[in-house]
Amino acid sequence: MTSSIQEILNKYPNAGHDSLIPILQQVQEHMGYLSEESVVEVGKYLNMPTSKIFGVATFYNQFRFNAPGKFHVQVCRGTACHVLGSATVLNEIEKNLKIKAGQTTKDKMFSLEVVACIGACGLAPVISINGEFHAKVTSETIKTIFESYRNREVVS
Amino acid sequence: MMADKNYLIENVLRRTEKEELKPEVLRQLKVLRGDENTKPVVYVGAGTCGLGAGAAQTMQHARTWLSEKGIDAEVIPVGCIGLCSSEPLLDVKLPGRKRISFEHVSAEKVAPILEQVFAGKLPQADILGQFAEQDTQESWEHVPALTDHFFFKPQVRLVLENCGITNPVSIEEYIARGGYRAYLNSLKVFSREELCDFVEKSGLRGRGGGGFPTGKKWKFALGTESEQKYLICNADEGDPGAFMDRAVIEGDPHKLLEGMAIAAYAIGASKAYVYIRAEYPLAIERLVIAIDQAKQYGLIGKNIFDSGVDLDIVIKKGAGAFVCGEETALIHSIEGKRGMPRPRPPFPAVSGLFGKPTIINNVETLSNLPTIINKGADWFSSMGTATSKGTKVFALSGKISLTGLVEIPMGTSIREIIFTVAGGVPNGKKFKAVQMGGPSGGCVTDQNLDIPIDYESLLNVGAMMGSGGMVVMDEDTCMVDVAKFFMDFIQRESCGKCIPCREGTRRMLEILESITTKPKNRETHEPLARFKGVLQIEKLGKVIRDTSLCGLGQSAPNPVLSTLKWFREEYEEHVFDKKCRAGVCTNLRVYTIDVENCTGCTLCAKKCPTNAIIGGRKQPHFIIPDKCISCGACEEACNFNAVKVS
Numbered sequence: 001m002t003s004s005i006q007e008i009l010n011k012y013p014n015a016g017h018d019s020l021i022p023i024l025q026q027v028q029e030h031m032g033y034l035s036e037e038s039v040v041e042v043g044k045y046l047n048m049p050t051s052k053i054f055g056v057a058t059f060y061n062q063f064r065f066n067a068p069g070k071f072h073v074q075v076c077r078g079t080a081c082h083v084l085g086s087a088t089v090l091n092e093i094e095k096n097l098k099i100k101a102g103q104t105t106k107d108k109m110f111s112l113e114v115v116a117c118i119g120a121c122g123l124a125p126v127i128s129i130n131g132e133f134h135a136k137v138t139s140e141t142i143k144t145i146f147e148s149y150r151n152r153e154v155v156s
Numbered sequence: 157m158m159a160d161k162n163y164l165i166e167n168v169l170r171r172t173e174k175e176e177l178k179p180e181v182l183r184q185l186k187v188l189r190g191d192e193n194t195k196p197v198v199y200v201g202a203g204t205c206g207l208g209a210g211a212a213q214t215m216q217h218a219r220t221w222l223s224e225k226g227i228d229a230e231v232i233p234v235g236c237i238g239l240c241s242s243e244p245l246l247d248v249k250l251p252g253r254k255r256i257s258f259e260h261v262s263a264e265k266v267a268p269i270l271e272q273v274f275a276g277k278l279p280q281a282d283i284l285g286q287f288a289e290q291d292t293q294e295s296w297e298h299v300p301a302l303t304d305h306f307f308f309k310p311q312v313r314l315v316l317e318n319c320g321i322t323n324p325v326s327i328e329e330y331i332a333r334g335g336y337r338a339y340l341n342s343l344k345v346f347s348r349e350e351l352c353d354f355v356e357k358s359g360l361r362g363r364g365g366g367g368f369p370t371g372k373k374w375k376f377a378l379g380t381e382s383e384q385k386y387l388i389c390n391a392d393e394g395d396p397g398a399f400m401d402r403a404v405i406e407g408d409p410h411k412l413l414e415g416m417a418i419a420a421y422a423i424g425a426s427k428a429y430v431y432i433r434a435e436y437p438l439a440i441e442r443l444v445i446a447i448d449q450a451k452q453y454g455l456i457g458k459n460i461f462d463s464g465v466d467l468d469i470v471i472k473k474g475a476g477a478f479v480c481g482e483e484t485a486l487i488h489s490i491e492g493k494r495g496m497p498r499p500r501p502p503f504p505a506v507s508g509l510f511g512k513p514t515i516i517n518n519v520e521t522l523s524n525l526p527t528i529i530n531k532g533a534d535w536f537s538s539m540g541t542a543t544s545k546g547t548k549v550f551a552l553s554g555k556i557s558l559t560g561l562v563e564i565p566m567g568t569s570i571r572e573i574i575f576t577v578a579g580g581v582p583n584g585k586k587f588k589a590v591q592m593g594g595p596s597g598g599c600v601t602d603q604n605l606d607i608p609i610d611y612e613s614l615l616n617v618g619a620m621m622g623s624g625g626m627v628v629m630d631e632d633t634c635m636v637d638v639a640k641f642f643m644d645f646i647q648r649e650s651c652g653k654c655i656p657c658r659e660g661t662r663r664m665l666e667i668l669e670s671i672t673t674k675p676k677n678r679e680t681h682e683p684l685a686r687f688k689g690v691l692q693i694e695k696l697g698k699v700i701r702d703t704s705l706c707g708l709g710q711s712a713p714n715p716v717l718s719t720l721k722w723f724r725e726e727y728e729e730h731v732f733d734k735k736c737r738a739g740v741c742t743n744l745r746v747y748t749i750d751v752e753n754c755t756g757c758t759l760c761a762k763k764c765p766t767n768a769i770i771g772g773r774k775q776p777h778f779i780i781p782d783k784c785i786s787c788g789a790c791e792e793a794c795n796f797n798a799v800k801v802s
Contacts, residue, residue: 021475061477079396079554079642120399121625123559
């Protein structure tokens with residue numbers, strides 16, 4: 001793990017503080033989240049206190065500090081989605097997965113996140129699972145969607 | 157011979173204004189534009205919205221069908237044409253025939269449609285229209301022109317001109333459509349001052365929300381001496397309900413790049429950033445390709461086309477903070493800090509990124525520039541109202557028949573957009589309001605729908621242009637709930653620097669939460685206290701507006717103040733009658749048990765978390781209203797349909 005972070009850091013020679021966010025983004029892309037060790041590592045490289053880095057990272061919605069599940073579910077809570085019932089959808093997903101937003105299921109299969117707006121308002125309400133969009137979801141379709149992902153797991 | 161890079165540079169880009177294009181070159185350009193082709197082409201609308209609707213499968217099925225039939229054809233993913241509710245869209249351009257467009261082409265419909273079209277016949281349903289402007293090509297009989305479709309007819313598409321039509325990752329096609337001419341011409345014809353004057357004269361104003369005249373803004377940066385200046389394109393489209401920037405970048409990234417190049421030249425910036433949301437992976441991917449292509453053509457780089465002008469464009473991914481739409485917060489974010497605004501002055505145009513003069517323009521603003529340069533400032537300013545010129549892209553969503561993007565000349569009425577272009581409210585429901593300008597904006601009600609759209613008229617009715625999101629609401633939408641939704645959003649996104657915004661929005665949210673929940677104790681004066689909450693929310697809103705540093709805080713109370721202004725009776729109903737007329741606020745629902753249907757199975761009584769249900773075994777049950785918290789557990793538990801909601 002440490003070596004892969006080092007690899008990312010090597011892409012930023014003579015990096016200043018303005019490279020902090022891109023580096024954190026790459027670390028998260030690679031590991032799925034920001035672990036404490038990785039933040040310490042980045043801090044050493046950029047010569048920045050760890051507290052400062054956490055200060056920046058916690059400010060932005062993008063950064064996670066827990067490992068996500070195999071399937072990362074994002075529920076859009078934009079205005080259009082809200083008007084068309086995304087609150088019910090979120091409720092239904094929470095019931096289906098038996099977790100709350102921000103948590104990961106015990107079997108590490110699914111993690112749930114609420115996002116501000118994915119920008120697919122024309123297809124509201126929208127959820128995205130590992131970057132795959134599901135448009136116009138309803139309480140009924142949620143069951144089939146999650147079932148298909150569970151089956152996918154069994155097959156692979 | 158196919159027109160390659162050097163061919164296009166020599167014959168098209170380096171051509172002076174007086175030189176006519178040779179017939180041979182014209183023919184090549186027609187081929188590149190896709191107006192004349194030797195090989196059939198299938199286009200699939202594959203923006204984020206299209207992919208969400210299943211365009212990937214549509215594309216896959218088209219490829220499979222073509223290879224099974226052994227047809228040598230091209231399949232090109234294009235951006236979004238704006239008709240999100242008709243996705244997936246599939247177009248076919250046969251050699252010698254006009255390009256024809258189909259809607260709702262889900263995977264299983266691909267084969268039947270292609271079967272018919274390739275046989276030269278028309279499939280029965282789902283035809284959207286044909287590209288009538290391809291005049292050298294044979295028409296499809298009885299197929300209307302796409303431009304005559306009621307959705308497209310009232311539109312004037314400048315920014316969206318190529319979106320959903322051209323191949324977004326082909327710089328050749330963009331050049332064949334006259335692309336990058338505006339940039340190269342401005343390098344040759346205009347001095348920096350003249351270019352700023354020209355854009356100021358056109359009347360272009362910032363499309364990101366504030367509406368500051370673009371040319372005037374540029375002059376502040378141009379007038380500041382510095383060895384390094386920066387241009388930032390703000391593509392951090394954080395407004396929930398707006399997606400035009402995403403669509404423009406996904407559908408026509410070169411137009412944005414050309415606009416950026418023009419703006420960078422005007423202010424004397426040799427480095428430009430695109431600050432784009434990380435939530436838009438497809439847009440980022442296409443932008444990376446486009447930048448790379450522009451570099452190969454020498455349109456970005458050192459000494460561009462021997463003009464002595466340098467330009468470098470870098471992508472910075474935003475990390476998800478609504479407040480970063482504010483200029484100084486955005487600059488802090490690029491510098492690797494927490495995205496918190498700072499007091500102005502100094503304005504970024506004087507001291508911005510890394511302390512250097514910086515101009516921040518929105519995607520739509522920049523994408524307007526190539527057309528303004530090509531067609532002239534007077535042409536542009538002839539469109540629109542006295543204070544707002546040109547066109548504006550609006551993102552339509554919510555309770556509306558056709559959702560998607562429309563580009564409308566300023567001065568058009570909101571009623572025309574909602575009822576003529578987008579087909580009004582579906583399912584025979586009654587229109588209630590349209591929310592404009594996102595969390596900073598407000599609602600426009602039926603009585604104000606006829607105002608001509610411009611920056612000032614919208615402010616007068618308590619809404620704002622914002623970035624152009626329009627969320628339509630019908631009678632089933634609760635306005636108190638909408639206000640609560642926005643307060644919840646703002647409250648989470650407040651950066652925490654100013655106390656009125658950080659604490660005040662939290663308190664406003666709590667007041668809204670209290671009036672959308674049943675009072676727990678009837679003995680006290682809770683209804684009165686709830687009413688006082690509404691009075692306080694107005695006062696609190698005004699304090700937040702007057703004492704916050706940045707635009708986010710200053711406009712934070714808008715959704716509440718605006719709904720309170722137009723829908724006071726709904727607030728009063730929630731407070732006094734504890735009733736939500738739209739039935740959205742579930743905590744205000746009243747549950748009763750139907751004595752006829754109840755079998756006395758005691759299931760509901762067991763499930764009730766507050767022990768509010770009484771009744772003996774095999775006896776009809778009863779809900780004690782004062783104890784009920786309206787959670788709905790009894791309704792879910794009942795197998796006999798005996799629990800009624802009102």
